[in-house]
Amino acid sequence: xxxxxxxxxxxxxxxxxxxxxxxxxxxxxxxxxxxxxxxxxxxxxxxxxxxxxxxxxxxxxxxxxxxxxxxxxxxxxxxxxxxxxxxxxxxxxxxxxxxxxxxxxxxxxxxxxxxxxxxxxxxxxxxxxxxxxxxxxxxxxxxxxxxxxxxxxx
Amino acid sequence: xxxxxxxxxxxxxxxxxxxxxxxxxxxxxxxxxxxxxxxxxxxxxxxxxxxxxxxxxxxxxxxxxxxxxxxxxxxxxxxxxxxxxxxxxxxxxxxxxxxxxxxxxxxxxxxxxxxxxxxxxxxxxxxxxxxxxxxxxxxxxxxxxxxxxxxxxxxxxxxxxxxxxxxxxxxxxxxxxxxxxxxxxxxxxxxxxxxxxxxxxxxxxxxxxxxxxxxxxxxxxxxxxxxxxxxxxxxxxxxxxxxxxxxxxxxxxxxxxxxxxxxxxxxxxxxxxxxxxxxxxxxxxxxxxxxxxxxxxxxxxxxxxxxxxxxxxxxxxxxxxxxxxxxxxxxxxxxxxxxxxxxxxxxxxxxxxxxxxxxxxxxxxxxxxxxxxxxxxxxxxxxxxxxxxxxxxxxxxxxxxxxxxxxxxxxxxxxxxxxxxxxxxxxxxxxxxxxxxxxxxxxxxxxxxxxxxxxxxxxxxxxxxxxxxxxxxxxxxxxxxxxxxxxxxxxxxxxxxxxxxxxxxxxxxxxxxxxxxxxxxxxxxxxxxxxxxxxxxxxxxxxxxxxxxxxxxxxxxxxxxxxxxxxxxxxxxxxxxxxxxxxxxxxxxxxxxxxxxxxxxxxxxxxxxxxxxxxxxxxxxxxxxxxxxxxxxxxxxxxxxxxxxxxxxxxxxxxxxxxxxxxxxxxxxxxxxxxxxxxxxxxxxxxxxxxxxxxxxxxxxxxxxxxxx
Ligand code: FES
Ligand code: FES
Numbered sequence: 070x071x072x073x074x075x076x077x078x079x080x081x082x083x084x085x086x087x088x089x090x091x092x093x094x095x096x097x098x099x100x101x102x103x104x105x106x107x108x109x110x111x112x113x114x115x116x117x118x119x120x121x122x123x124x125x126x127x128x129x130x131x132x133x134x135x136x137x138x139x140x141x142x143x144x145x146x147x148x149x150x151x152x153x154x155x156x157x158x159x160x161x162x163x164x165x166x167x168x169x170x171x172x173x174x175x176x177x178x179x180x181x182x183x184x185x186x187x188x189x190x191x192x193x194x195x196x197x198x199x200x201x202x203x204x205x206x207x208x209x210x211x212x213x214x215x216x217x218x219x220x221x222x223x
Numbered sequence: 224x225x226x227x228x229x230x231x232x233x234x235x236x237x238x239x240x241x242x243x244x245x246x247x248x249x250x251x252x253x254x255x256x257x258x259x260x261x262x263x264x265x266x267x268x269x270x271x272x273x274x275x276x277x278x279x280x281x282x283x284x285x286x287x288x289x290x291x292x293x294x295x296x297x298x299x300x301x302x303x304x305x306x307x308x309x310x311x312x313x314x315x316x317x318x319x320x321x322x323x324x325x326x327x328x329x330x331x332x333x334x335x336x337x338x339x340x341x342x343x344x345x346x347x348x349x350x351x352x353x354x355x356x357x358x359x360x361x362x363x364x365x366x367x368x369x370x371x372x373x374x375x376x377x378x379x380x381x382x383x384x385x386x387x388x389x390x391x392x393x394x395x396x397x398x399x400x401x402x403x404x405x406x407x408x409x410x411x412x413x414x415x416x417x418x419x420x421x422x423x424x425x426x427x428x429x430x431x432x433x434x435x436x437x438x439x440x441x442x443x444x445x446x447x448x449x450x451x452x453x454x455x456x457x458x459x460x461x462x463x464x465x466x467x468x469x470x471x472x473x474x475x476x477x478x479x480x481x482x483x484x485x486x487x488x489x490x491x492x493x494x495x496x497x498x499x500x501x502x503x504x505x506x507x508x509x510x511x512x513x514x515x516x517x518x519x520x521x522x523x524x525x526x527x528x529x530x531x532x533x534x535x536x537x538x539x540x541x542x543x544x545x546x547x548x549x550x551x552x553x554x555x556x557x558x559x560x561x562x563x564x565x566x567x568x569x570x571x572x573x574x575x576x577x578x579x580x581x582x583x584x585x586x587x588x589x590x591x592x593x594x595x596x597x598x599x600x601x602x603x604x605x606x607x608x609x610x611x612x613x614x615x616x617x618x619x620x621x622x623x624x625x626x627x628x629x630x631x632x633x634x635x636x637x638x639x640x641x642x643x644x645x646x647x648x649x650x651x652x653x654x655x656x657x658x659x660x661x662x663x664x665x666x667x668x669x670x671x672x673x674x675x676x677x678x679x680x681x682x683x684x685x686x687x688x689x690x691x692x693x694x695x696x697x698x699x700x701x702x703x704x705x706x707x708x709x710x711x712x713x714x715x716x717x718x719x720x721x722x723x724x725x726x727x728x729x730x731x732x733x734x735x736x737x738x739x740x741x742x743x744x745x746x747x748x749x750x751x752x753x754x755x756x757x758x759x760x761x762x763x764x765x766x767x768x769x770x771x772x773x774x775x776x777x778x779x780x781x782x783x784x785x786x787x788x789x790x791x792x793x794x795x796x797x798x799x800x801x802x803x804x805x806x807x808x809x810x811x812x813x814x815x816x817x818x819x820x821x822x823x824x825x826x827x828x829x830x831x832x833x834x835x836x837x838x839x840x841x842x843x844x845x846x847x848x849x850x851x852x853x854x855x856x857x858x859x860x861x862x863x864x865x866x867x868x869x870x871x872x873x874x875x876x877x878x879x880x881x882x883x884x885x886x887x888x889x890x891x892x893x894x895x896x897x898x899x900x901x902x903x904x905x906x907x908x909x910x911x912x913x914x915x916x917x918x919x920x921x922x923x924x925x926x927x928x929x930x931x932x
Contacts, residue, residue, distance in 0.1 A: 091324060101249075108240070109397070116849045160238040165230065169238065170817075172443065201857040204848065206396050206448070210823065
């Protein structure tokens with residue numbers, strides 16, 4: 070049973086890429102094949118949020134996103150948000166508030182928060198609710214919410 | 224500088240996704256590996272047929288017991304050398320293929336034949352085989368002082384109960400991973416580990432190689448909490464074996480489901496505890512018997528009853544740990560090992576006693592304060608527990624504590640509870656190298672690793688402080704066995720271990736510069752250019768602690784407010800106020816993060832986390848992060864953390880460990896608050912809705928007492 074590969078055109082962080090992928094490959098694995106390792110794998114079943122990315126501005130768990138079905142979509146990953154020398158205000162707020170420890174959940178928290186801010190969040194309770202799909206085993210939660218609230222201008 | 228709320232120095236790399244975790248190196252030609260897992264509970268592997276697997280497109284190799292037989296026998300190699308199944312899901316082989324999908328497909332096609340044997344899938348199925356291990360963690364398993372049996376008979380009040388805690392799994396967000404490749408006779412191993420040096424030693428021993436031919440790298444570690452250690456080694460070694468034979472780099476990453484069985488767990492406990500008091504509330508006797516699970520291939524026992532030996536002043540104490548071997552996964556330390564389940568029992572019992580004696584729970588603990596370690600009969604290096612009670616009680620507003628089960632806030636019944644926490648302060652051998660670069664910047668190197676606790680930042684702070692340079696001038700390198708040997712990340716001891724070594728290295732560097740003629744008012748940057756244009760470096764080395772005449776421990780007091788829904792019995796922690804005394808605080812910002820994270824882990828253990836085993840097959844039920852509940856954003860209370868700075872002149876730099884403290888004590892503080900809210904005493908963890916649903920008394924609305932600051 071030969072595994073066939075198909076060509077898929079994606080736009081990742083503003084760059085158009087064409088990649089030969091397994092038809093059942095998940096977007097998360099394709100991102101890794103592209104050398105973008107900032108999007109993390111924590112559970113591979115949509116239960117932890119570590120793999121959160123934005124597709125046309127909406128947050129998705131990329132471990133459950135069939136890559137082939139995102140042909141033509143604009144994907145944003147953590148690599149497209151800011152660089153160490155030019156941090157996004159939310160990234161700056163994460164560092165100021167010490168909203169991270171091991172840092173493994175952090176890209177997912179940030180992508181999810183960016184999506185949430187775009188969806189509109191009015192108070193800390195909404196932030197807590199809206200980010201509850203992003204697990205942090207180090208327990209940085211209160212400081213993540215503080216950072217997101219600051220970036221959201223609350 | 225030390226004591227400064229310095230931001231995490233690797234923060235910018237982590238928030239931009241640029242920090243490279245072990246599984247993210249992608250060498251050319253890399254294969255992916257998958258594990259073949261046993262379908263039986265207990266027995267022998269008598270045949271492995273991989274002919275179907277070999278037909279999988281992309282298949283490259285399969286390794287199993289025969290391929291590991293040449294490895295040196297040890298606990299790290301036993302499970303991959305001996306074809307014996309001890310628990311369901313135990314790996315019996317590993318496949319390697321061009322893609323992960325192909326490796327998994329091939330693994331599913333490997334046919335394994337077994338001869339099954341009768342199994343024990345729960346501790347109550349083999350109670351008559353319980354035995355007392357010599358050691359519980361690093362302490363003797365049994366202890367005895369005075370005559371507790373007689374003292375209990377004559378006590379004014381005896382509280383005697385059984386307390387139970389569930390199996391928990393660590394679940395760091397980063398799954399265990401290894402990417403390894405051979406360069407001739409040398410091997411490079413990128414792996415998620417709490418001990419790069421420990422891992423190097425295991426590989427060198429197993430493969431009979433010189434340690435210098437093994438390089439282990441873990442620059443960033445996505446959490447560990449105790450599970451990124453020895454139980455991962457067998458599967459990592461199989462990957463190395465396959466890499467050697469295929470001549471290709473190989474990557475093995477565990478699935479979340481495998482992290483329930485292959486990398487350790489917090490053992491369940493059944494604790495029989497009796498505490499006796501005189502009429503004034505002074506402890507006269509403690510008997511603490513612990514029964515816990517271990518596997519059929521390894522022995523591990525948490526130090527669960529240790530708190531009963533030394534937390535309070537008590538003349539008559541007997542403790543005992545016993546284990547039952549079952550065909551379940553092997554337990555290992557998990558954040559706050561021993562103190563988490565142990566304080567749950569002891570601090571719940573004290574709350575029960577306080578109520579029955581009519582003494583305030585804080586006052587009862589103050590009356591039983593141990594002014595020295597009664598178990599070893601030695602002084603504390605420092606103990607600021609009384610101050611912790613006072614500060615935390617004031618900030619919480621404890622003085623306004625209302626009578627039990629009287630306060631209602633809307634649909635919520637409100638309760639307050641408190642408990643004590645503690646953890647031993649240890650140190651390990653450590654070497655640190657400090658290099659002054661030609662441009663005047665500093666590079667610090669240590670072969671420990673940063674689990675997320677802030678090791679990069681505090682090491683930079685120590686060195687910047689000692690050399691009088693800004694933190695921005697200091698770069699830290701960790702997580703590589705090419706660096707000087709550093710400690711494993713566990714037992715809250717890395718910071719304390721690094722401090723004396725870093726200080727020695729900076730002192731040596733200064734001495735060298737002085738010898739070369741550095742001027743008194745010269746800056747390091749000017750001096751290095753003038754007298755050592757190629758740069759200059761120095762090393763420091765410190766030994767483990769061998770405290771015999773003194774006991775070193777961190778202490779804390781934790782106060783909680785919970786709400787219990789009057790109709791649905793949903794339990795919510797509303798606020799947590801805690802005071803922790805951990806010697807000298809090097810970085811309050813990062814220290815608070817550690818405490819909050821620790822407390823959140825404890826909230827998980829108290830209200831959510833439970834690994835459930837099928838009682839006939841020993842299989843884990845719900846081995847995923849949807850069924851194994853952990854705390855999420857929406858569960859968070861308000862935290863108020865007080866750091867009590869101590870001047871401990873005995874410890875080098877006055878530094879004690881931080882990471883474990885919040886994960887103990889909180890369990891009883893919550894259980895005691897639930898009792899205060901509802902009148903129901905729950906003596907097992909986790910405490911869930913079903914424990915309170917049937918017992919809620921009728922509500923009479925009352926006012927919430929006003930809180931002080
Ligand atoms: S890896 Fe996608 S949700 Fe966990
Ligand atoms: S920072 Fe470690 S999991 Fe969130």
